[in-house]
Amino acid sequence: xxxxxxxxxxxxxxxxxxxxxxxxxxxxxxxxxxxxxxxxxxxxxxxxxxxxxxxxxxxxxxxxxxxxxxxxxxxxxxxxxxxxxxxxxxxxxxxxxxxxxxxxxxxxxxxxxxxxxxxxxxxxxxxxxxxxxxxxxxxxxxxxxxxxxxxxxxxxxxxxxxxxxxxxxxxxxxxxxxxxxxxxxxxxxxxxxxxxxxxxxxxxxxxxxxxxxxxxxxxxxxxxxxxxxxxxxxxxxxxxxxxxxxxxxxxxxxxxxxxxxxxxxxxxxxxxxxxxxxxxxxxxxxxxxxxxxxxxxxxxxxxxxxxxxxxxxxxxxxxxxxxxxxxxxxxxxxxxxxxxxxxxxxxxxxxxxxxxxxxxxxxxxxxxxxxxxxxxxxxxxxxxxxxxxxxxxxxxxxxxxxxxxxxxxxxxxxxxxxxxxxxxxxxxxxxxxxxxxxxxxxxxxxxxxxxxxxxxxxxxxxxxxxxxxx
Amino acid sequence: xxxxxxxxxxxxxxxxxxxxxxxxxxxxxxxxxxxxxxxxxxxxxxxxxxxxxxxxxxxxxxxxxxxxxxxxxxxxxxxxxxxxxxxxxxxxxxxxxxxxxxxxxxxxxxxxxxxxxxxxxxxxxxxxxxxxxxxxxxxxxxxxxxxxxxxxxxxxxxxxxxxxxxxxxxxxxxxxxxxxxxxxxxxxxxxxxxxxxxxxxxxxxxxxxxxxxxxxxxxxxxxxxxxxxxxxxxxxxxxxxxxxxxxxxxxxxxxxxxxxxxxxxxxxxxxxxxxxxxxxxxxxxxxxxxxxxxxxxxxxxxxxxxxxxxxxxxxxxxxxxxxxxxxxxxxxxxxxxxxxxxxxxxxxxxxxxxxxxxxxxxxxxxxxxxxxxxxxxxxxxxxxxxxxxxxxxxxxxxxxxxxxxxxxxxxxxxxxxxxxxxxxxxxxxxxxxxxxxxxxxxx
Numbered sequence: 001x002x003x004x005x006x007x008x009x010x011x012x013x014x015x016x017x018x019x020x021x022x023x024x025x026x027x028x029x030x031x032x033x034x035x036x037x038x039x040x041x042x043x044x045x046x047x048x049x050x051x052x053x054x055x056x057x058x059x060x061x062x063x064x065x066x067x068x069x070x071x072x073x074x075x076x077x078x079x080x081x082x083x084x085x086x087x088x089x090x091x092x093x094x095x096x097x098x099x100x101x102x103x104x105x106x107x108x109x110x111x112x113x114x115x116x117x118x119x120x121x122x123x124x125x126x127x128x129x130x131x132x133x134x135x136x137x138x139x140x141x142x143x144x145x146x147x148x149x150x151x152x153x154x155x156x157x158x159x160x161x162x163x164x165x166x167x168x169x170x171x172x173x174x175x176x177x178x179x180x181x182x183x184x185x186x187x188x189x190x191x192x193x194x195x196x197x198x199x200x201x202x203x204x205x206x207x208x209x210x211x212x213x214x215x216x217x218x219x220x221x222x223x224x225x226x227x228x229x230x231x232x233x234x235x236x237x238x239x240x241x242x243x244x245x246x247x248x249x250x251x252x253x254x255x256x257x258x259x260x261x262x263x264x265x266x267x268x269x270x271x272x273x274x275x276x277x278x279x280x281x282x283x284x285x286x287x288x289x290x291x292x293x294x295x296x297x298x299x300x301x302x303x304x305x306x307x308x309x310x311x312x313x314x315x316x317x318x319x320x321x322x323x324x325x326x327x328x329x330x331x332x333x334x335x336x337x338x339x340x341x342x343x344x345x346x347x348x349x350x351x352x353x354x355x356x357x358x359x360x361x362x363x364x365x366x367x368x369x370x371x372x373x374x375x376x377x378x379x380x381x382x383x384x385x386x387x388x389x390x391x392x393x394x395x396x397x398x399x400x401x402x403x404x405x406x407x408x409x410x411x412x413x414x415x416x417x418x419x420x421x422x423x424x425x426x427x428x429x430x431x432x433x434x435x436x437x438x439x440x441x442x443x444x445x446x447x448x449x450x451x452x453x454x455x456x457x458x459x460x461x462x463x464x465x466x467x468x469x470x
Numbered sequence: 471x472x473x474x475x476x477x478x479x480x481x482x483x484x485x486x487x488x489x490x491x492x493x494x495x496x497x498x499x500x501x502x503x504x505x506x507x508x509x510x511x512x513x514x515x516x517x518x519x520x521x522x523x524x525x526x527x528x529x530x531x532x533x534x535x536x537x538x539x540x541x542x543x544x545x546x547x548x549x550x551x552x553x554x555x556x557x558x559x560x561x562x563x564x565x566x567x568x569x570x571x572x573x574x575x576x577x578x579x580x581x582x583x584x585x586x587x588x589x590x591x592x593x594x595x596x597x598x599x600x601x602x603x604x605x606x607x608x609x610x611x612x613x614x615x616x617x618x619x620x621x622x623x624x625x626x627x628x629x630x631x632x633x634x635x636x637x638x639x640x641x642x643x644x645x646x647x648x649x650x651x652x653x654x655x656x657x658x659x660x661x662x663x664x665x666x667x668x669x670x671x672x673x674x675x676x677x678x679x680x681x682x683x684x685x686x687x688x689x690x691x692x693x694x695x696x697x698x699x700x701x702x703x704x705x706x707x708x709x710x711x712x713x714x715x716x717x718x719x720x721x722x723x724x725x726x727x728x729x730x731x732x733x734x735x736x737x738x739x740x741x742x743x744x745x746x747x748x749x750x751x752x753x754x755x756x757x758x759x760x761x762x763x764x765x766x767x768x769x770x771x772x773x774x775x776x777x778x779x780x781x782x783x784x785x786x787x788x789x790x791x792x793x794x795x796x797x798x799x800x801x802x803x804x805x806x807x808x809x810x811x812x813x814x815x816x817x818x819x820x821x822x823x824x825x826x827x828x829x830x831x832x833x834x835x836x837x838x839x840x841x842x843x844x845x846x847x848x849x850x851x852x853x854x855x856x857x858x859x860x861x862x863x864x865x866x867x868x869x870x871x872x873x874x875x876x877x878x879x880x881x882x883x884x885x886x887x888x889x890x891x892x893x894x895x896x897x898x899x900x901x902x903x904x905x906x907x908x909x910x911x912x913x
Binding site: 051052053054055085093094097098101102103104105106108121122123126149150151152153154155156157158160161164165166167268269270271305306307311312315316319322323343345346347375376379380382383384386387389390391392447450 | 509
């Protein structure tokens with residue numbers, strides 16, 4: 001949850017006044033509270049009323065994702081996510097989606113390193129449909145060979161679309177695999193192609209049995225609903241499901257990095273691309289409690305928005321970058337990467353770009369950030385905390401995510417006060433402690449010509465050629 | 471200019487079934503159309519100012535509209551790009567500009583607390599009414615646009631989009647890529663930008679949409695502040711009618727990707743075409759509703775040929791396109807395209823089944839509230855209503871219009887607008903596979 005908006009150096013007094021005004025303006029406004037309960041079988045349920053429109057979003061989050069996987073089975077969580085739409089003992093393949101659609105709903109699912117989640121958005125009087133169907137597939141999924149064979153092909157197509165044919169994604173994948181040595185964060189969420197091609201139906205059955213149980217899941221409901229009514233529905237549909245003996249994943253921490261790593265990816269592309277990744281703790285890895293929030297503020301000061309340091313100095317100013325990005329997630333389950341990405345400006349070299357980024361990191365380590373920069377980040381965080389309430393989906397995401405990585409949904413309420421407590425000294429301290437060259441991995445994309453296709457296993461000769469359309 | 475507003479078209483229309491706040495509309499003294507919805511639950515104000523000043527107005531200079539839009543916040547009223555960015559950040563406001571084919575838009579989101587909102591609006595007003603177009607910013611943004619053009623070159627999905635529009639629209643302004651072309655972007659001058667801005671960023675060519683925590687009086691002041699200082703000017707001239715392709719056409723752009731990306735379709739309807747609802751509902755059944763659509767069923771669910779397969783109806787000011795899209799491994803392009811094309815042919819020939827149509831209508835009407843469940847979504851809806859001149863009761867009557875669609879009206883509308891003998895098929899990749907030949911000539 002990197003705060004998206006920051007700035008550089010206005011007058012400290014002005015920023016402080018703005019922050020005060022925003023704090024006063026938003027203090028009178030009370031966000032609705034979250035109702036929490038746990039069913040007898042261990043299913044955690046979070047309900048947050050939001051009565052602005054007669055809609056509801058329902059999400060089921062499972063504590064399993066790509067970081068629970070081992071070599072040879074990478075991407076199996078994502079493959080299982082696809083198979084969850086293929087029917088149950090009482091429901092034919094594809095019926096789940098048809099029922100939701102006929103009720104006016106929108107639905108989908110997503111898999112990450114730390115979670116697999118399923119959702120429906122519906123008119124609020126149709127919530128029961130969602131809970132009935134999700135409870136059914138939590139326990140009664142039918143995994144059939146014919147569906148599996150076709151869906152595995154779909155997943156290979158998804159991987160080609162998202163990764164193989166996108167030079168920046170391909171670079172990021174190699175960068176990740178190089179940055180992490182022992183952590184399961186080293187492999188891609190979608191899995192390596194060869195692993196995808198060699199899943200078996202038994203692999204999926206095993207994965208489903210191992211992780212899909214009420215005591216390994218969280219149901220999040222946000223919208224125009226009454227918590228007692230949601231509770232009654234949850235009891236009715238999920239209540240009868242049996243808990244399972246779910247073993248926690250083994251720790252598999254990342255070993256300490258002991259020196260700079262560099263990697264080059266060569267792929268057909270037009271533009272080079274630069275990635276910096278520093279090993280960084282998260283709220284879940286139990287560093288000093290303020291550290292993840294200081295890193296979050298640091299990320300915002302460096303690259304949060306148009307007014308951030310990299311934008312004002314490297315994109316404008318020096319004009320060495322055409323585009324920059326900074327990302328850090330304080331809520332990852334395991335040691336993560338503080339990432340800086342950049343594309344060089346036209347006519348500027350990768351060495352110039354790299355030197356520009358290195359210089360900005362050096363400054364963060366050696367000089368405290370200005371009070372005004374910090375105040376602006378805090379102002380942005382206060383405002384963004386209100387803005388996210390405009391989306392029922394975003395509210396549900398926030399709760400489900402925090403619960404699923406083991407931090408608990410109440411961590412969401414701590415975010416603003418924790419960020420507001422960060423000091424310039426703390427920002428400098430985390431810069432010095434974590435933005436170290438010994439803990440850095442750097443990747444460069446080196447473009448190969450697009451006009452002469454490289455030989456690839458699945459690339460036969462074109463039937464109609466030419467770079468130019470005719 | 472006097473801050474006086476007069477209600478030319480003041481009307482208040484209630485939305486159906488549930489109490490969505492009413493849409494109010496009026497005009498500013500210099501002719502900008504304003505649409506407003508008051509929502510008091512969250513202390514937020516969202517504003518969108520839309521000009522008919524996007525790439526359809528590029529003329530012989532592809533990229534001019536995008537450059538103009540991108541330069542607005544790069545210097546205004548003597549403030550530098552840095553100063554503008556810092557001022558928005560210091561009050562927690564979010565500001566963005568965008569320019570596609572029809573709409574050049576400015577978006578502002580602020581907390582509604584009075585001093586904060588006033589500061590955000592004041593800054594946005596400077597950007598809208600007094601842009602400086604500094605010479606150094608022009609050079610920098612130009613170089614960034616040239617980099618973005620290279621990004622397109624390495625993305626098969628961006629390439630297929632660009633080629634499809636270029637070939638489909640030929641001499642029509644919609645052929646011009648919003649991101650420009652390298653030669654044209656390199657040649658754009660500050661004079662071009664100033665002239666474009668002066669012609670199109672005017673009151674009578676503007677729509678202001680406002681949603682959030684403020685009353686009508688405050689919304690009136692806000693709209694007047696934002697655009698009131700612009701000259702009234704003239705609305706953009708009507709665009710030429712789109713000429714349909716004389717015959718089917720199939721083009722491949724070679725790209726070293728493992729998949730081939732497909733776009734297959736033609737120019738269909740404008741946003742105000744009376745056939746909008748039958749085409750919209752029909753397209754929903756055909757390929758506009760995710761995994762349950764006919765195309766997804768045939769291409770993905772039954773055969774595992776593609777991750778993403780869909781059809782899109784994009785009505786615009788003039789005849790926007792209808793198209794089928796998918797990506798598939800190069801060597802099965804023939805099969806995937808064949809199945810998609812056959813599904814389209816059957817649909818145009820026979821229309822949807824009663825069951826398919828009923829499912830589409832239930833999905834659209836049952837989920838109506840999901841279109842309006844946030845300030846941001848309401849803002850997008852009312853901005854489009856005002857920009858395209860849709861009736862103010864558009865949302866109120868939406869579900870009735872959907873329910874009035876029949877199997878027959880879908881069939882008639884598809885046959886009227888989708889000519890299977892004049893389809894444009896664009897692929898990017900290295901396509902091969904059985905069945906590809908079948909699709910390469912007109913049937």
